[in-house]
Amino acid sequence: PTVLTYRNGISLYDAQFDPETGEQIPIPDDVIADVVTVFNRFLIVCGDMGVDKKNIHVVATEATRKAINSAKFLQVVKEKTGLTIEMLPKEIEGQIGALGIASGFTRLSGLVMDLGGGSTQITWMVSQGGHIRISPLGSFSFPYGAAALSRQLHDLRKGKKKDEGDAAVAQFRQEMIQNFRDAYAHLQIPDVMVEKAKEQGGFRIYLSGGGFRGWGYLLLYLNQSHGKHYPISVINGYTVGKDQFEDTDTVKQIAKAAKDVFRVSDRRRSQVPAVAFLVNVLAEAIPHGIREAHFCQGGVREGYLFRTLSPEVRELSPLAVATQNFAPISYRTIQELIKSAIPKPSKNETKKFPDDFGEHVIDSFANVMYVHMFMSKETASTTALYSTSVGIMSSTHGVSHQDRARLALMLESRYRGELPPREMEFREALRSLITPEEVWWTTYLGRVGYLITRLYPSGEIDTAKPRVVFSSEWSWTMGKKKNKEGFVLTISVQKQKEDRAHLKQALEDNVKVIKKVGKKKHWIGKDDPWGMKVKVEVVEEGILEAPDC
Structure with missing residues (x-):
């Protein structure tokens, strides 16, 4: 992420034309002096931030390339600042x-x-x-x-x-x-x-x-x-x-x-x-x-x-990298836990998770879903909803508006989606950037995130003794008549002789927030609402050691 940006209003192009005749003239000496001053000020800022001078690169483009006194301009800057300007063909x-x-x-x-x-x-x-x-x-x-x-x-x-x-x-x-x-x-x-x-x-x-x-x-x-x-x-x-x-x-x-x-x-x-x-x-x-x-x-x-970065670094998601600073201790395990709540594509791929909903967005969600925990119910959902457009992730470079909307809506849902009336319009505007199907999935995954934070409020998971394991699969026999489509989320709890924490009971109380997403009244859209039924089963089973992610 960029640490500091600073822009000066000097236009080298405009400075090269006589305001009265319109003829091209050399870059005036006073403009060159202003450029030198700006560079010297920039060097001071770099020094304050511990930037080595050898890591400072100055490049020039069309306006400098076509200047009548281009060579003089480059020479003066070099003499007065010690900076060598690289002229780009x-x-x-x-x-x-x-x-x-x-x-x-x-x-x-x-x-x-x-x-x-x-x-x-x-x-x-x-x-x-x-x-x-x-x-x-x-x-x-x-x-x-x-x-x-x-x-x-x-x-x-x-x-x-x-x-x-x-x-x-x-x-x-x-x-x-x-x-x-x-x-x-x-x-x-x-x-x-x-x-x-x-x-x-x-x-x-x-x-x-x-x-x-x-x-x-x-x-x-x-x-x-x-x-x-x-x-x-x-x-x-x-x-x-x-x-x-x-x-x-x-x-x-x-x-x-x-x-x-x-x-x-x-x-x-x-x-x-x-x-x-x-x-x-x-x-x-x-x-x-x-x-x-x-x-x-x-x-x-x-x-x-960007040219100096390796393909391996370029391939990294900017959103995932930027949110890494906020990630909980067991972020990788949490990422995998969320993904296990999404069914794999069916055999003929008639049912599958939306293609445009990238894995990097889910990883980023796992990284930041603990950030607003300290806030009250009055403010957490609202702050989370704005976090990708004006909040802590707004300045992240290289993120599409659709990904910003997906992550914001997941975070808002993770805090149960409790919004004051004035914020409803903003949420609807974000929803309009993606498909109704994707909006539904943001709501579902947000509620899964909520459940995970209830199970692991510190964000740390002992992989040797996981409290739960998620699994999910598509179903075509949902509803009273067994003829509705949807999926089943199974939450496996470690079977114990004595469950002093009453974990199974606590889970059964909290899974209601996930089940609600599958109710038709919570589907997305007015004329042809999109959604599907969700069945949540809490079962006691023997859980093997979770993979150390």
Whole structure:
């Protein structure tokens, strides 16, 4: 997890253009001095945090690469700070930017784009299991950054009549479309990805860089205002469909009319027409179209760091790693105990646990389900519900909004789902991010977690003497008429001559919270509610030593 982020508002791109003539000029000396000051301040912060100077990496991209006095700029920074700036070639910049995007997702497959101030890059990527594939040609880079495009569109109309300006812009638009089509043709996109785009109505596209993030925040604003209540305000993992992404007129109108838009500065707002122009170009240029747009926090900084990690480390779930700090002593045993409460897929797989509900979410749930135990009943469920969006796990990088919703709903259910009326709306908004089937499973697993914390309030399990063992299997003979589908959760208790703790009786009193999930009135959805019957059996048996996880 990131320890500290610090951003300075200096724009090296804007500083290189004369405000009166629009001509490119060298980076001014006062701007170079400001950059030196920022770096020296950063070195002090690194010293305070015990960072060795050899572990500090400074990289430069398009704005520095194209500066008239680029060499002088690099030399002055070196002399005044001792830092050597690594200038990234534009192809490498695109590759590293793509790795930054990969750092934000457990797995991804689609086109990726990075929109900086001076340039934009496009390539394709497949990331799964810690292994990353991108185009053998790297990425294609064009001088269509948010600031550069704003200036270009302004210059095309400067000193011209309206119809002449329109014609110049239209010609430039066709040039951009052709450039992106040429890039698409040469990127060697995998046939499987292309076929899927044809079948599903377009490509998934993953977008990073300040210009695209500003576009994403404007779309987020639309989904959090005027009666809409999208629950998560973290831009990484935010996803919109084709129609909303390409609705440039609405986004431009919001940018112009809204008094204050969350995380959109005046500078970003001024660039919206240029980004809208780019979005329109992409919508026309990319064969088979865009099906979904995924916004990403990761960029060159994150990609540079991600590149240094081994595939084994990349493969680790960010959510599981981030929650490790809160894990109880016997977290591995608890993880396995929860998973044993989920039936294995049936023979023909007509009944199985949802595929999209990743194992890493269950592991993360086991890690954090003790965190809010000290809280009162009035606050525990609410705090747990918000923990993945504004609480202790909100800053975790690389977590989808769907996984945030799954974990939050499991934690809320683990505290019996006791919410004050004002929080019901937020819970419903989280539920809307995943399927009714997944919502039902979050409720069930949350209640299983509740039972485990009642059995092991310290979070420590003696594997030589386990108090219980879970097992589960599907059933097609549930209900009074023996014709309902569901599953049976069997809780095996160690058979003892003298049960002074009355564990079996205590369990029978507590399993009611799990049984309730199977009642039809607790199924999820209004018109066609999703759920299934759950039978819980508590039996006394001889329990062998549990595996030491």
